């Protein structure tokens with residue numbers, strides 16, 4: 001059976017660990033050549049070791065470094081002749097705090113990586129895609145970009161900017177054959193929540209925040225990314241796909257239930 005991404009070249013920012021690493025493994029299994037980056041040297045070395053012998057490139061750098069992103073895009077195209085898919089996966093969350101207490105450094109770091117860095121990577125790889133007249137870009141946002149939640153403000157601002165970025169770029173770059181969309185996942189059982197989910201009390205809390213009654217899985221994120229990167233999803237352009245188990249459209253206690261309770265006294 002033909003593999004879905006045979007001969008495709010994929011770059012995943014922050015692909016050395018977490019959700020990005022799982023995406024990289026899936027793209028490789030579907031026949032793609034996969035390049036990733038990340039700041040942590042050990043994580044980059046571990047990725048290289050784990051996928052030794054496969055069609056991979058690993059860059060130990062930071063998306064917030066403009067020149068590094070320009071060079072990385074050129075290196076990928078020099079190595080493999082093109083770049084078909086960019087997954088803007090790299091992202092960090094701020095230490096949770098009420099907005100009036102957020103430290104300047106924490107705010108700046110999140111904006112530097114999630115917003116500025118994602119734009120730097122998008123522009124660097126986007127220029128290659130424009131030149132070759134084809135390309136697909138997928139941003140990783142978050143359901144936190146879609147509604148207010150105490151603690152997450154810098155992260156939410158940076159992720160909602162990616163939604164705007166996809167809208168703007170789809171308008172500008174579609175004529176070059178470059179399309180872009182955004183995925184907004186809810187709380188996933190893995191990646192940056194790895195520490196949190198070791199405690200069952202957090203899993204129970206996060207599971208109860210959506211009508212499905214559980215956290216999302218890494219496999220579900222990977223499956224959605226593969227779909228959005230595939231030929232089947234090419235007409236999804238400029239849009240944000242929300243996969244949060246229904247959380248962002250969910251009122252935990254509806255009026256009807258409240259009326260029922262109130263009637264009982």
Ligand SMILES: NC(=O)c1ccc[n+]([C@@H]2O[C@H](COP(=O)([O-])OP(=O)(O)OC[C@H]3O[C@@H](n4cnc5c(N)ncnc54)[C@H](OP(=O)(O)O)[C@@H]3O)[C@@H](O)[C@H]2O)c1
Pocket residue numbers: 013014015016017018019020037038039040041043061062063064088089090091092113117140141142143184185186187188189190191192193
């Ligand atoms: N897990 C969730 O529940 C969830 C939900 C919604 C959205 N998301 C989004 O999904 C994406 C992946 O999250 P995750 O859960 O897999 O997080 P993670 O486990 O913390 O992994 C993040 C990855 O991004 C890399 N990274 C961070 N800053 C970077 C930078 N400046 N330059 C290059 N690489 C960088 C990290 O590597 P280094 O640290 O080595 O740089 C790591 O490989 C993020 O954008 C996150 O906001 C996650």
